[in-house]
Amino acid sequence: xxxxxxxxxxxxxxxxxxxxxxxxxxxxxxxxxxxxxxxxxxxxxxxxxxxxxxxxxxxxxxxxxxxxxxxxxxxxxxxxxxxxxxxxxxxxxxxxxxxxxxxxxxxxxxxxxxxxxxxxxxxxxxxxxxxxxxxxxxxxxxxxxxxxxxxxxxxxxxxxxxxxxxxxxxxxxxxxxxxxxxxxxxxxxxxxxxxxxxxxxxxxxxxxxxxxxxxxxxxxxxxxxxxxxxxxxxxxxxxxxxxxxxxxxxxxxxxxxxxxxxxxxxxxxxxxxxxxxxxxxxxxxxxxxxxxxxxxxxxxxxxxxxxxxxxxxxxxxxxxxxxxxxxxxxxxxxxxxxxxxxxxxxxxxxxxxxxxxxxxxxxxxxxxxxxxxxxxxxxxxxxxxxxxxxxxxxxxxxxxxxxxxxxxxxxxxxxxxxxxxxxxxxxxx
Numbered sequence: 173x174x175x176x177x178x179x180x181x182x183x184x185x186x187x188x189x190x191x192x193x194x195x196x197x198x199x200x201x202x203x204x205x206x207x208x209x210x211x212x213x214x215x216x217x218x219x220x221x222x223x224x225x226x227x228x229x230x231x232x233x234x235x236x237x238x239x240x241x242x243x244x245x246x247x248x249x250x251x252x253x254x255x256x257x258x259x260x261x262x263x264x265x266x267x268x269x270x271x272x273x274x275x276x277x278x279x280x281x282x283x284x285x286x287x288x289x290x291x292x293x294x295x296x297x298x299x300x301x302x303x304x305x306x307x308x309x310x311x312x313x314x315x316x317x318x319x320x321x322x323x324x325x326x327x328x329x330x331x332x333x334x335x336x337x338x339x340x341x342x343x344x345x346x347x348x349x350x351x352x353x354x355x356x357x358x359x360x361x362x363x364x365x366x367x368x369x370x371x372x373x374x375x376x377x378x379x380x381x382x383x384x385x386x387x388x389x390x391x392x393x394x395x396x397x398x399x400x401x402x403x404x405x406x407x408x409x410x411x412x413x414x415x416x417x418x419x420x421x422x423x424x425x426x427x428x429x430x431x432x433x434x435x436x437x438x439x440x441x442x443x444x445x446x447x448x449x450x451x452x453x454x455x456x457x458x459x460x461x462x463x464x465x466x467x468x469x470x471x472x473x474x475x476x477x478x479x480x481x482x483x484x485x486x487x488x489x490x491x492x493x494x495x496x497x498x499x500x501x502x503x504x505x506x507x508x509x510x511x512x513x514x515x516x517x518x519x520x521x522x523x524x525x526x527x528x529x530x531x532x533x534x535x536x537x538x539x540x541x542x543x544x545x546x547x548x549x550x551x552x553x554x555x556x557x558x559x560x561x562x563x564x565x566x567x568x569x570x571x572x573x574x575x576x577x578x579x580x581x582x583x584x585x586x587x588x589x590x591x592x593x594x595x596x597x598x599x600x601x
Contacts, residue, residue: 174226174300175234177353186353188226189304192219194352198345205436206337206526206557209315214341216312217254217262219305221269221342224249226300227293245288247271249297252283252290253308261314265339269346273339273514317556333552336511340522344494347520362465364498366431366438369459369466373424376458389599390417393590397421400589401428405435405560407550407586409535411593413566413600418533419451422564425589426529429560439500439530441507443537445471451533452501459499468497470506493517495524504532508542511549526557535563547571547579562589 176191196218203214224230224246233244251267254260267279274282283290302308318334352358377394380387393416400408401424410425412418426438440455442448452469460466470492495502495510507530510521532538538546553559563571563586573580590596 174231174304176222176225177350178234180354180356182356184353188222191349191353192222192305194349195219195221195342195345198348199341202341202345202523203338206341206523207315207317209313209317210337210341213259213261213312213314214338216259216309217265217338217342218345220250220253220262220308221266221346222246222250223253223266223297223301226297248282248285248288249290249294251279252288253294253298255279255283256294259312259314261318261335261338262312264335265342268339268514269342269516272516273335273519315556329548329552330556333549333556336519337523337526337557339516340519343516344520344523347494347516359496361496362498364430364437366427366435366498369498370424370427370431372458373420373427377420377424385599386415389596390421393417393421393596394424396589396591397425398428400587401425402432403429403587405429405433405558406554407581408560408562408589409568409586410562410564410589411566411568411596412564412590413597415600416566416596418564419454422531422533422562423455425562426531430529433558433560435527435529435558435560437495437498437500437524437528439495439502439507439525439528440533441502441504441530442533443504444534445503447533448501448503455499455501465497467499467501468492468495470495470500470502493520495521504538508539508546512545525553526559529560529562531562531564533564535565536567536569538569543577544579547577547581551579551581 174188175185176188177186179185196215199218200211200215203210225234227246227249230244230246247267247270251263254263254266263283264273264279267282268274298308315334318330322330348358377391393412397410408425410418410422412421423438423440426440429435430438440451442451448469448471452467456463456467509518510525513519550559550561554561563569571577571581571586573582
């Protein structure tokens, strides 16, 4: 029997066939949730990601616990097979699923390195793989949006994010199945029920609501958020001064918008740790008083229990790793790293940003030196991956397209939620 992983606490090994099939099933499911056209290519990528573990040297290493050497390397073989078939998305994802994404020149050098003797070894690996898993397809259908007509820059951005999304799906599926083997069961995240969460939020608003002009204005903002949430996914702004109740109103929009458009979670991005802890505590009190993992903080200052009494990692720690939770509260740094980093642990979250509602609180603090690539990335997530973005602040930044910001938004591309911001500012002064 070919092995994927050594003995767990129960003394059981994991066969390579079982691991490949389990990762492929998870990857196909995650990909279908992101975009239905990603499902096939994600499944094939996952089936081939540990193709190189069929080598005798790797099997000897895993059974006898030999010291690491170049002979134990396995990612290069599945990557080389994909590269040979011109499946560049799978080739990048497989090559980097342990060490990180490479650029194209590095990938070509990697799969062409003579020390791996790839051409001499592929046929035997293929024979073993197909005997256990089945025939490797002659052709796979990569998503149509990757090959559509577009400008050169749009095409590059589209391919870049397709590769990153595929990489994220593979890494997360691989991590989760490996953890399930060693810890005994697959982590089951909390179910996102935006209708129920919205009712909890409305109950909180009603409990706090008192007579007076200020609360009347806050209720008007809240109701306008619910009304504009009926729109299709896109770019939205909430221009409300301090004291207008943005924290609850923006969440009302996000939950109602997610319910209307069948989106998968809410991600709240906040620049400062002082604000994030206060906001997360408020959301946890409303939505997750028993700390079941409905609201998860993901930032450098959060203290998450690493393991429970039985030695398993806590659900909160697992959800913080890949953002598979109904409501994520995170920092700008964590969010930007998830878009642009190349390491598996950072990119793992990316596929869970797809088909989400992302709320940028204090949006004017987004880093100016990263603004061009960031707006590019947000546009791509909105266009091909169904993500909605809400920019919430009292001082909306100038994100309009201009000579100085060619990647900015066109007139009419962003929808303001508040019907008359100028009058609102006068009322709340």
